[in-house]
Amino acid sequence: MSTSMTPPSSAHQRTTADQAVRGNGRAVTAAPPGVPQSPLEASSKRSRWTVAILLAVAMLWTLIPLVWMLLSSFKNRSDVTAATPQVLFAPTLDNYRNLFSGPNNLGPYIWHSVLAAGISALLALFLGALAGYGLARTRMRGKKHLAFWIISTRMAPIAAIVVPLFLIFRGLGLIDSIPGLVLAYLTFNLPFAIWLMSAFFAEVPPSLEESALVAGCTRWQAFRTVILPLTKSGLVTTFVLCLVFAWNDYAFAVVFSGPNSQTLPIAASQLVTQTGIDWGQLTAIGTIVVVPMMLAGLAVRRWLVTGLTLGAVTGE
Amino acid sequence: MAKVLYEEATRVYPGTERPAVDALDLDISDGEFLVLVGPSGCGKSTSLRMLAGLERVDGGRITIGERDVTHLPPRDRDIAMVFQNYALYPHMSVADNMGFALRVMKAPKQERDRRVRDAARLLDLEEYLDRRPKELSGGQRQRVAMGRAIVREPQVFLMDEPLSNLDAKLRVQTRTQIAALQRRLGVTTVYVTHDQVEAMTMGDRVAVLKDGLLQQVDTPLRLYQHPANVFVAGFIGSPSMNLAEFRVEGEEAVLGGTRIRLSRETLEALRKEGGDRLVLGFRPEAVDVIAETDADAEHRTFPVTVTVVEELGSDAFLYGQYADAAHPALLDQTVIARVDPNAPPAKGDRVRLRIAQGKERLFSAVTGRRLPP
Numbered sequence: 001m002s003t004s005m006t007p008p009s010s011a012h013q014r015t016t017a018d019q020a021v022r023g024n025g026r027a028v029t030a031a032p033p034g035v036p037q038s039p040l041e042a043s044s045k046r047s048r049w050t051v052a053i054l055l056a057v058a059m060l061w062t063l064i065p066l067v068w069m070l071l072s073s074f075k076n077r078s079d080v081t082a083a084t085p086q087v088l089f090a091p092t093l094d095n096y097r098n099l100f101s102g103p104n105n106l107g108p109y110i111w112h113s114v115l116a117a118g119i120s121a122l123l124a125l126f127l128g129a130l131a132g133y134g135l136a137r138t139r140m141r142g143k144k145h146l147a148f149w150i151i152s153t154r155m156a157p158i159a160a161i162v163v164p165l166f167l168i169f170r171g172l173g174l175i176d177s178i179p180g181l182v183l184a185y186l187t188f189n190l191p192f193a194i195w196l197m198s199a200f201f202a203e204v205p206p207s208l209e210e211s212a213l214v215a216g217c218t219r220w221q222a223f224r225t226v227i228l229p230l231t232k233s234g235l236v237t238t239f240v241l242c243l244v245f246a247w248n249d250y251a252f253a254v255v256f257s258g259p260n261s262q263t264l265p266i267a268a269s270q271l272v273t274q275t276g277i278d279w280g281q282l283t284a285i286g287t288i289v290v291v292p293m294m295l296a297g298l299a300v301r302r303w304l305v306t307g308l309t310l311g312a313v314t315g316e
Numbered sequence: 317m318a319k320v321l322y323e324e325a326t327r328v329y330p331g332t333e334r335p336a337v338d339a340l341d342l343d344i345s346d347g348e349f350l351v352l353v354g355p356s357g358c359g360k361s362t363s364l365r366m367l368a369g370l371e372r373v374d375g376g377r378i379t380i381g382e383r384d385v386t387h388l389p390p391r392d393r394d395i396a397m398v399f400q401n402y403a404l405y406p407h408m409s410v411a412d413n414m415g416f417a418l419r420v421m422k423a424p425k426q427e428r429d430r431r432v433r434d435a436a437r438l439l440d441l442e443e444y445l446d447r448r449p450k451e452l453s454g455g456q457r458q459r460v461a462m463g464r465a466i467v468r469e470p471q472v473f474l475m476d477e478p479l480s481n482l483d484a485k486l487r488v489q490t491r492t493q494i495a496a497l498q499r500r501l502g503v504t505t506v507y508v509t510h511d512q513v514e515a516m517t518m519g520d521r522v523a524v525l526k527d528g529l530l531q532q533v534d535t536p537l538r539l540y541q542h543p544a545n546v547f548v549a550g551f552i553g554s555p556s557m558n559l560a561e562f563r564v565e566g567e568e569a570v571l572g573g574t575r576i577r578l579s580r581e582t583l584e585a586l587r588k589e590g591g592d593r594l595v596l597g598f599r600p601e602a603v604d605v606i607a608e609t610d611a612d613a614e615h616r617t618f619p620v621t622v623t624v625v626e627e628l629g630s631d632a633f634l635y636g637q638y639a640d641a642a643h644p645a646l647l648d649q650t651v652i653a654r655v656d657p658n659a660p661p662a663k664g665d666r667v668r669l670r671i672a673q674g675k676e677r678l679f680s681a682v683t684g685r686r687l688p689p
């Protein structure tokens with residue numbers, strides 16, 4: 001893996017930060033009251049305040065629209081469109097009820113999303129782990145170029161590959177099918193998964209698997225029992241990122257899916273009609289799209305944080 | 317337990333011209349402790365990894381016992397290896413690390429536990445069995461790595477610089493422990509180190525490598541006393557042997573005012589080679605400090621100005637500069653000599669050193685090989 005492409009390992013910074021936080025719940029011990037502060041402490045205090053304020057702004061920036069969406073999904077029609085934003089209102093489940101009834105029931109859309117995103121993320125993870133391992137361990141020449149070529153296939157805009165893919169899919173009868181969507185997502189997720197996983201595998205010292213080989217393992221056993229458990233956070237990170245990409249996708253779905261395979265983002269777009277926009281239902285769908293991913297992110301938060309900083313592997 | 321045989325074993329890394337290990341011939345007997353030693357990049361690790369099956373053998377053969385293992389995968393070789401960084405599995409407890417090979421072999425759990433416990437007792441690791449490797453000190457990790465090899469009860473132990481991550485004191489302690497343990501278990505062992513003191517103190521025999529070529533393999537004492545060539549002479553021994561190129565004049569080797577008589581055999585060998593130079597070496601302990609006035613009594617002497625005196629308590633070493641103003645070309649030659657630790661000369665003193673009779677070692681200036689004495 002080329003160093004220019006691999007995110008820098010920050011194992012050390014991370015562990016020291018961890019310890020600092022775990023140590024006493026605060027990153028830096030404040031001077032006891034009454035003790036005069038040195039200029040250094042004062043300036044570090046000021047910079048901490050700056051960081052806190054910036055973080056607060058960033059948090060509001062991302063959270064307010066989400067909260068607004070969540071609230072709106074529980075409002076009735078007049079509350080949603082009221083000129084003065086309503087914060088206190090009588091909550092109603094009407095929007096959700098309407099989504100799951102009538103001819104345009106949301107159920108199948110959810111099922112398609114779960115299938116397409118879930119299967120494609122699992123496949124990307126499985127294939128990406130195998131290929132990434134090979135890429136991390138091969139001694140062949142030109143390996144950096146190969147690695148770069150793989151990730152470069154992800155740099156093209158979706159629009160550039162949609163048309164050729166469409167022609168291929170039509171020839172193969174994959175239009176309006178879940179396997180078609182899974183394949184489409186793989187074209188983007190697999191290079192990413194290979195590249196990310198190979199960065200994680202490269203962090204595992206080869207002597208660990210060599211030791212397993214000498215101890216009597218086959219290559220596959222060494223991979224399974226020694227390497228994979230050590231890259232758990234990488235696996236989780238890769239899976240979640242692939243899942244989120246596929247789950248949120250609109251561009252592929254709008255081209256390749258039909259009645260048998262339409263996903264949640266398509267359902268949302270269908271609410272924007274010429275006769276008007278049903279904001280209540282739209283925000284309800286938005287909530288249904290966002291909440292599972294947020295819960296998934298929360299559930300694997302621990303792995304994601306260590307995963308995104310890499311270096312979580314050897315524990316030394 | 318088994319003997320190990322390298323027959324012209326060769327490894328050429330792809331994309332390189334010169335073999336990293338070049339036609340290595342080594343016959344390691346059953347139960348022997350053999351040390352591979354040499355400067356960095358000489359092919360020690362590669363030789364060991366070829367035996368482990370972690371590196372391809374591009375030419376020649378390797379056998380363990382009666383089995384030709386040249387092309388067998390590591391797991392079929394019945395060996396255990398200790399790595400320089402220990403390669404402990406971070407996600408397993410000490411006990412699981414040590415029992416890993418047995419678990420892979422599907423040994424019954426009872427037997428596995430028993431063998432892990434025995435090894436832990438032997439290595440003083442019993443109280444750490446439940447810990448993770450990262451909760452151990454460097455020395456404890458090193459012992460776990462040893463334990464993992466022992467539990468295996470293999471035909472051969474392979475160790476690649478297992479002590480290089482320990483501090484100096486612990487290294488000395490541990491090297492005696494490992495040597496004693498090996499003798500007790502009687503398992504054939506191939507041990508790699510770049511530290512010639514480690515090699516000399518641990519090995520039954522020591523193989524010296526340079527640039528992928530085996531220079532000499534012999535017992536530590538014979539290696540020290542009868543180095544096969546200039547490289548081994550300079551590499552083995554600490555402080556190292558004094559080496560200098562002498563001119564051959566008549567029946568003597570001459571350097572400045574120093575003259576040393578050569579035997580008929582030496583002269584004969586030199587004549588065959590057609591050279592009028594040779595490399596003469598002598599160990600620091602092979603010189604006597606004599607009074608300046610004895611200068612003319614012997615030709616085996618030379619004057620030295622003391623630049624540094626290293627006092628180690630039991631020993632003292634003098635580092636000096638050749639000091640015969642009549643031969644300015646030699647003034648840069650550094651000489652090391654062991655002197656009486658109770659009465660060492662002082663820095664700046666001028667002393668005269670005499671090479672003890674029969675203690676000089678002679679090498680061809682052309683090939684570097686030893687000449688007959």
Ligand SMILES: Nc1ncnc2c1ncn2[C@@H]1O[C@H](COP(=O)(O)OP(=O)(O)OP(=O)(O)O)[C@@H](O)[C@H]1O
Nearest residue numbers: 329330332336355356357358359360361362363510
């Ligand atoms: N994977 C590799 N590809 C190409 N050349 C290699 C490879 N591994 C080692 N070499 C080369 O082979 C030679 C021998 O390497 P080796 O690792 O066996 O040396 P060593 O004696 O163990 O040295 P050290 O004491 O530094 O560990 C060196 O010149 C090294 O550069």
Ligand SMILES: [Mg+2]
Nearest residue numbers: 360361362476
């Ligand atoms: Mg080495």
